[in-house]
Amino acid sequence: MNNPFESPAFSMTALTAAINLLPNNYGRLEQMGLMPEKPVRFRSIAVEEKNGVLTLLPTLPVGAPGTVGKRGKRALRTFTIPHIPHDDVVLPEEVQGVRAFGSESEVQTLAQVMAEHLQTMRNKHAITLEHLRMGALKGVILDADGSTLYDLYQEFGITPKVVNFNLGNANTDVKKKCLAIKRHLEDNLKGERMTGIHCLVSEEFFDALTSHPKVEKAYERWQDGAALRSDMRAG
Template structure:
């Protein structure tokens, strides 16, 4: 049986090392950085969302002393959601460490623990990318798996319709500012009594470029750049007409989480975006509060010929009122 000695070769042995390059793919986690989704662990692999629906109506006046208008209680229901399970395993063999120098050094040997830590770090990045992909899906209204299949269709499960808007970038005379105000008003109408701390829109690069190049926006963007260029990248948050537009370029294996010409606008500071974590599928984690990520290592019990690394997460990000997210299309 051939050896799984993937690191054999002169390049990995002791020698003069002139330069090191750690080529890690770009990991986009802007939604995680925004803390948009309130995170908590749960003790079960399923979660329930309880809804209470009440309508606001005017009260008809009556003569004093007449019977009062009767008011009924609010309708309540509960929806059940299965929490997805994502896990990775990797086996490390002695030949991957034996006679191999430490990365970036020409006179130190690599330790098994270093290989384990590096492998876990790489696996954690895959898990983080997976969770971020689910967050974008929650904003879109469809949480999809890696193969494109639908895990949860939020509009179907919450019985809502997608909220859409269109920006007429093809028309130089279009009033984009008015379109932005329309998006804000739509979101606030969908929120009802729920307050918010601001509205953000994540945009694919094509949408973002069309936005800042439109005549109605160009001057405002130039002014924004004058002040912002000294501090940050304006693509990280350009304020226009009450909306913060953020360029969003997350992708995995060449597949975009958000299409280049898409834009999703949503309110911040609400209780309507949640992220729940179920326990790991280990005996010791049964019925405990779920953690964002679990990791452990198992060693060959007979001859210590291998060490197996396991990393998993059981996340479910949800927009519990999917209609508060407005999908803005280019036109």
């Protein structure tokens, strides 16, 4: 006959560790500060664009009438701010008779459950905002279901530039591809200035780029010439 007091069902087990698995919180664009937040009081915003005119002035004989200046065109675009509500509830079974996470004797409290739910809701809003920022950076803002909210190329009449790096080919001139992108950006600054180019790429593209034979060779030459470029007197 089994002794009920020696059964594992009535024994105590010491809790030696607690592991809380949290999802990744991506916030690269927020860290870069490319799209700072600007609160508004309305459900829609307007973006006004003024296309300036810059032309070369010809030389004319003395006494000839001067050229007449031309005015740039203005355009106004209106965007509706997406409404993204999110609600959550605390159920009785989440609190009643539930052991607190990581504890052996304490029970779960309502304040702890509410704090966890609020933190989860905040993280969901943060990752949604990061998703919208990344879509704006790519030019096409997508909803959570994959549908298009705004196609910025179409809204602003821009034709996207596509450069095929063809990194699977060892003979690809990677430097020429990079210069093509740089020249395209320089030609379309529209009077703005830039101090550098920062590209966000996928893991596959980064691995293919850094492992390309010509990139590896260029990096080796750069490393070998470090002593010639730097002042080595300080050691």
